[in-house]
Amino acid sequence: MKTIQSVLCILTLSLPTLAVAHSDDTHHRQHGTHVHGEAQASLASIELEVMLTLVVPAGDILGLERAPATTQEAEDITSHLDWLKQARWLDEETARTCQATQRHAFTPLLNSEHSGHADIEVEIHWQCEDTRPRQLDASAFLARYSKIDRIELQWLTQTNHGHSSLNASQPGLRLHSSN
Ligand SMILES: [Zn+2]
Numbered sequence: 001m002k003t004i005q006s007v008l009c010i011l012t013l014s015l016p017t018l019a020v021a022h023s024d025d026t027h028h029r030q031h032g033t034h035v036h037g038e039a040q041a042s043l044a045s046i047e048l049e050v051m052l053t054l055v056v057p058a059g060d061i062l063g064l065e066r067a068p069a070t071t072q073e074a075e076d077i078t079s080h081l082d083w084l085k086q087a088r089w090l091d092e093e094t095a096r097t098c099q100a101t102q103r104h105a106f107t108p109l110l111n112s113e114h115s116g117h118a119d120i121e122v123e124i125h126w127q128c129e130d131t132r133p134r135q136l137d138a139s140a141f142l143a144r145y146s147k148i149d150r151i152e153l154q155w156l157t158q159t160n161h162g163h164s165s166l167n168a169s170q171p172g173l174r175l176h177s178s179n
Contacts, residue, residue, distance in 0.1 A: 034117055036060055037149045041166075043136055044156045045175050050098060050133050052089055054122040058107050060147040061120055067112050074110065081105035083144075084122045091135035091172070098128035132176040139171035 039056040059065035061080050068074040085103035088095050102125040108114045126133070138151055151166040157175055164173050 034119060037147060039148050039151045041138075041151050041153045042155070043153060043173070043175075045133055046156075046158055048128040048130070048132065050090070050126040050128065052122075052124045052126075052136070054084070054151070055119050056122075056145075056148060058109055058118040058120050061145055062109070065109070065118055067109050067114050077107065077110060081107065081120065084120065084141075085124060087140050089124060089137065089141075090126070090133055091137045094128070094131075094133040094135065097131055098126040098133055101125050101127050134177075135175060136166075136173045137171060138166050139168075142166070142168045142171050 034055075034057045036057050036059060039054055039060075041052065041054045043053075044051045057065070061084070062077055064073070068077055082105070085105040090098060102123070104123045105120065106122075107118055107120045109118045136153070136155075142148060142151070146168075149167060153164045153166055153173060155162060155164060155173060155175070166173065
């Protein structure tokens with residue numbers, strides 16, 4: 001039986017523009033071009049597990065896209081990474097019953113040798129108790145980071161899969177209507 005990680009990996013491998021922070025290896029991938037104003041995300045909801053990955057141009061989050069020049073800039077980057085991995089992402093009801101078992105956020109900008117465009121990559125893995133998650137909710141993210149016009153989301157559940165574009169007026173994706 002496939003794990004949710006391998007399912008998500010298959011999902012994202014079919015998307016050449018979407019890089020996912022599955023492992024340390026992929027953290028060292030080459031960063032190519034990206035579209036400012038646009039985040040790429042993938043979400044898999046299989047049984048009681050949920051995995052979300054988000055790849056967003058660093059400049060749209062940080063206001064800069066270079067290695068930090070001062071301690072203050074480095075601390076600012078770290079605090080954005082912390083916010084991104086602690087943000088709710090799931091609807092309120094789901095968030096009460098699904099615990100995040102892994103939260104990662106990474107940007108090569110914290111590597112002082114980095115130059116050129118850079119992304120921030122976020123990966124969160126939840127384990128739900130007894131009910132499937134109802135909804136992905138990116139409203140907090142989209143409200144905080146107004147330079148992001150939309151999130152291009154590839155999603156997968158046990159019964160369906162598809163692509164959705166999330167934005168400030170439509171920040172949510174319903175995953176399972178009932179349990
Ligand atoms: Zn850029």
